[in-house]
Amino acid sequence: MADHLEASVTLPSDPASVSAARSYVVSTLAEWGLPPDTEEAETIRLIVSELTTNAVQHTLGQSPTFTVDIELDRDEQLRIGVTDSHPRLPRRLPAAVQQDNGRGLVIIRWLTAECGGKLRVRPTREGGKTVSIELPWTVRVPAAQEP
Numbered sequence: 001m002a003d004h005l006e007a008s009v010t011l012p013s014d015p016a017s018v019s020a021a022r023s024y025v026v027s028t029l030a031e032w033g034l035p036p037d038t039e040e041a042e043t044i045r046l047i048v049s050e051l052t053t054n055a056v057q058h059t060l061g062q063s064p065t066f067t068v069d070i071e072l073d074r075d076e077q078l079r080i081g082v083t084d085s086h087p088r089l090p091r092r093l094p095a096a097v098q099q100d101n102g103r104g105l106v107i108i109r110w111l112t113a114e115c116g117g118k119l120r121v122r123p124t125r126e127g128g129k130t131v132s133i134e135l136p137w138t139v140r141v142p143a144a145q146e147p
Contacts, residue, residue, distance in 0.1 A: 003073070003074050004071070004072070004073055004074070005032055005070075005071070005072040006069070006070065006071050006072075007024075007028045007069075007070045008067060008068065008069045008070070009021065009024045009067070009068050010065050010066070010067045010068075011052075011065060011066060011067075011068070012064065012065055013055065013056050013059055013061070013063050013064055013065055013066055013084065014056065015053075015056055017052065017056065017066070018049060018052045018053050018056060021048055021049075021052040021068050021082075022045050022048050022049055022052070024068065025044065025045070025048045025068060025070060025080060026041055026044070026045055026048075028070055029041065029044065029070070029078075032072055032139070033139045034139045040115075040138065040139075043111055043114075043115060044080070044135075046107070046111060047080070047108055047111050047112065047133055048068070048080060048082075050104045050105075050107050050108050051068075051080070051082040051104075051108060051131055051133075052066065052068065052082055053104060054082075054090060054104045054105070054131065055082050055084045055131075058086070058088070058090065059084050059085075059086035059088075062085070062086045063084035063085040063086040063128065064085075065084075065085075066082055066083060066084040067082070067083045067084075068080065068081070068082055069081045069082075069083065069130075069132075072137060075137055075139075076136065076137055077134060077135070077136065077137060078134070078135045078136075078137045079132055079133070079134045079135075080132060080133050080135075081130045081131065081132030081133075082130065082131050082132070083124060083128060083129070083130040084128050084129065085124075085126065085127065085128035086128055086129070087123070087127050087128060087129070088129075089121055089123065089129055090105055090121060090129075090131060105119075108131075108133065112133045112134075112135065115135050115136070116135065116136050117133055117134050117135035117136065118133070118134050119131070119132070119133055120132050120133075120134070
């Protein structure tokens with residue numbers, strides 16, 4: 001496998017784009033060797049769902065699109081980032097028991113930590129932000145067999 005793989009997709013900030021982002025990430029990772037029916041793929045699918053839902057819901061219509069970037073470095077580190085153009089950085093809010101939302105970052109942080117990774121939030125030069133996760137890549141692609 002290559003030392004560095006990258007993929008990216010930009011989607012409209014619309015609820016229908018959440019499903020498109022999940023499918024894009026899972027199919028890209030399948031091409032890179034992660035079978036879509038594994039626990040790891042399911043965890044990544046949930047994380048991407050939460051990241052992209054946050055990008056759609058919390059930009060208040062001020063970010064017409066969001067971008068999902070996927071990077072795999074040296075078959076060791078997977079990074080998935082979601083970038084939007086809204087300047088407000090996410091913050092953890094206390095979630096009341098009766099509240100229907102507000103737990104996205106908590107879920108992302110917990111799932112990422114459970115996989116041995118970390119969550120990062122960075123402002124972009126353009127005034128938006130990128131919320132990303134970094135996970136150890138545990139997929140081992142079998143060596144090519146000699147004929």
